[in-house]
Amino acid sequence: MLAVPADSVLAASSKTIPFHTFLWKIASRCNLNCSYCYVYNLADSEWRRQPPFMDLATARQAAVRMREHLVVHNKTSASIIFHGGEPLLAGRDGIEALLDTIGDAFRGSGIELSFGIQTNLLLFDVPIAELLRDRNVALGVSIDGPPAVNDALRVDRAGRGSSRELEEKLALLTSQRYRPIFSGFLSVIQPRSDAAAVIDYLASFRPPSMDFLLPLDNHDRLPPGMSAACGPSPYGRWLLRAFEHWLTLRPPIVVRTFNTIVALLCGAPSQVEHLGLTPVDLVVIETNGEIEGVDSLKGAFPGATQLGLNVFSHDFDQAAVHTEVLKRQHGRQDLCNTCRSCDVVEVCGAGYLPHRFSTARKFDNPSVYCADLYALIHRIREALIAELQSTSVQSAVRRVIGFSRQRIFNLGRHDRRPRTNRPACAEHPGRA
Numbered sequence: 511m512l513a514v515p516a517d518s519v520l521a522a523s524s525k526t527i528p529f530h531t532f533l534w535k536i537a538s539r540c541n542l543n544c545s546y547c548y549v550y551n552l553a554d555s556e557w558r559r560q561p562p563f564m565d566l567a568t569a570r571q572a573a574v575r576m577r578e579h580l581v582v583h584n585k586t587s588a589s590i591i592f593h594g595g596e597p598l599l600a601g602r603d604g605i606e607a608l609l610d611t612i613g614d615a616f617r618g619s620g621i622e623l624s625f626g627i628q629t630n631l632l633l634f635d636v637p638i639a640e641l642l643r644d645r646n647v648a649l650g651v652s653i654d655g656p657p658a659v660n661d662a663l664r665v666d667r668a669g670r671g672s673s674r675e676l677e678e679k680l681a682l683l684t685s686q687r688y689r690p691i692f693s694g695f696l697s698v699i700q701p702r703s704d705a706a707a708v709i710d711y712l713a714s715f716r717p718p719s720m721d722f723l724l725p726l727d728n729h730d731r732l733p734p735g736m737s738a739a740c741g742p743s744p745y746g747r748w749l750l751r752a753f754e755h756w757l758t759l760r761p762p763i764v765v766r767t768f769n770t771i772v773a774l775l776c777g778a779p780s781q782v783e784h785l786g787l788t789p790v791d792l793v794v795i796e797t798n799g800e801i802e803g804v805d806s807l808k809g810a811f812p813g814a815t816q817l818g819l820n821v822f823s824h825d826f827d828q829a830a831v832h833t834e835v836l837k838r839q840h841g842r843q844d845l846c847n848t849c850r851s852c853d854v855v856e857v858c859g860a861g862y863l864p865h866r867f868s869t870a871r872k873f874d875n876p877s878v879y880c881a882d883l884y885a886l887i888h889r890i891r892e893a894l895i896a897e898l899q900s901t902s903v904q905s906a907v908r909r910v911i912g913f914s915r916q917r918i919f920n921l922g923r924h925d926r927r928p929r930t931n932r933p934a935c936a937e938h939p940g941r942a
Contacts, residue, residue: 526830527839528583531792532576533805536564536608537595538797542630542672545663546698548726548809548864549595556808556815560797563600568799569608572821573615579826580621587622592647593805595797598633602641609645626650626693630664631679632672639688648693649683655708659700684715694719694764701735701744705752713763721766721782722752726809729868729878739868739878746882750889757893771890774857784862787855789839793829795821801829803838810867837873838863846874854887 538560543550549557564572580588590612592605600608609625616623626648634649642649653676654660661671683692694717697708712720724745727733736743749767756765770782780786783804794802799821807814817832829835842850849860860866861877868875877883 526583526827527789527791528579528585529588529791529793529826529830530585531589531591532572533591533593533792533794534564534569534572534608535560535594535795535797535805536569536592536597536604537599538562539599540594540596540630541599541632541666542596543665543667543669544698545665546725548806552726552731552809554808554812554814556813557595562797563604564608564795564797564799566607566611568797568821569611570615572795572799573612575821575825577616577619577621579830581619582827585621587624589624589626592625592627593794594628596630596633597627598629598631598638602635602637605638606641606645609647624648628652628696630672630676631683632675634679634683636682639682639691642691643688647691649691650693650696651680651683652696653712654697654700655703656711659703659708662700663698680715692718694721696721696723698723698725699745699748701748703748705748706755709752709755709759713759717763719764719766722749724862724865724879724882726806726864727878728810728865729871729875732878736878740876740880742881742885743879745879746885749882749886753886753889753893768890771857771887772894775887775891775894780859783838784859786857786859787841788859789841790835793826793835801826803829803832803835804863806862806864807867810864811869814867846871846876848880849876852876852884854884857887858883 538557539562540547540550545551548554576588576590579585592600592608597605605627612623625645627642628650629652631649631651631653641647652664654662654664657671657673657677660673660676665671682688695712695715697712697720699722709720725733727736729739732739733743733745736745752765753768756763756768766782767785770780770785774780774786780788783790783792790804792804794805794815796802801817801819801821801824802815803817805815817829817834819829819832837844842855845855845860846866849855849858852858858877861879861883863873865877865879866873866875
């Protein structure tokens with residue numbers, strides 16, 4: 511993939527969609543060896559050439575480039591997520607040094623930064639907790655469910671499970687002192703697990719939110735348990751069971767995928783990268799300073815994430831107008847014919863980009879989970895319309911997304927039509 515020439519940036523700047531979320535890969539190694547990990551165990555091995563940690567010179571340059579980009583586009587806020595690998599491998603002092611370096615670069619800018627870390631939590635301790643609490647850094651935890659589920663695929667280099675230690679760390683994180691930094695759970699779906707049991711276990715820690723991710727497989731490498739690309743699979747059945755159970759939870763808990771689908775059905779923009787047609791405003795900074803678009807594309811083919819850009823030689827406007835980035839911002843025009851004609855395309859958005867890949871057609875496919883997403887969206891639509899018809903419509907739906915009453919009732923009127931545009935791949939598994 512070729513970098514966009516520097517002289518094309520000014521011409522495109524008036525149309526540039528600026529980045530808001532910056533994913534910093536501050537550590538390229540991990541203390542776990544999850545079998546589904548896109549960094550280490552799927553198609554790409556670029557991690558081997560990355561330094562173990564992001565050094566401060568790289569961090570300083572990345573922060574300067576961020577500030578330049580945000581100032582040019584009159585942005586007053588942005589989000590930085592420390593990621594990996596396992597970011598807590600950087601240690602308390604390493605994380606503090608990164609925060610200080612970024613703070614120095616943004617001093618006097620008037621730009622408000624929010625910070626988060628996505629972690630397996632196994633290295634979480636009191637010194638790290640105190641630092642994150644003092645600096646108001648949110649902490650998201652990767653966990654797949656109760657020990658029998660979590661330890662099936664989330665193992666260390668010796669194949670041992672991690673749940674016993676993880677539960678000890680969760681007790682610290684969810685204590686009264688540190689609970690304010692707890693942002694929620696991310697879980698990869700294991701379709702043989704009991705969806706309700708997974709939700710109940712995660713809910714027992716009272717997370718602010720949770721989400722369930724589909725494995726990063728594609729048309730060339732079908733997800734375990736799927737017999738045909740785009741056809742109904744155990745993942746869709748798992749999500750439907752999870753949704754039905756989620757509806758019963760009191761008090762309600764945010765499940766990002768479900769809440770986002772509800773919001774999109776009501777006409778709100780997407781808050782996640784894997785649903786809807788809202789232009790993506792996330793960019794990745796690798797440990798060595800390379801700029802990438804979608805890091806999870808590492809699961810598709812070797813070198814899939816490479817843009818040919820780095821923070822030392824390029825700015826973020828050059829990344830923002832790169833062809834591979836723009837493809838995530840063009841809405842339905844860059845989707846395959848099947849998806850463009852589908853009745854749920856504005857909600858599904860063709861699914862997550864890595865799930866669309868095949869060697870034969872690149873990303874000109876529906877999601878390999880097409881039928882599963884279609885069934886889930888229609889089930890949520892049915893549940894939402896049922897809520898609209900109930901006497902508790904305002905409290906029920908505003909509780910979910912806080913949307914206006916008129917917008918919600920408009921949805922009820924417009925969406926009782928026959929499903930005439932059901933995608934071909936949802937009816938004929940394997941056909942795109």
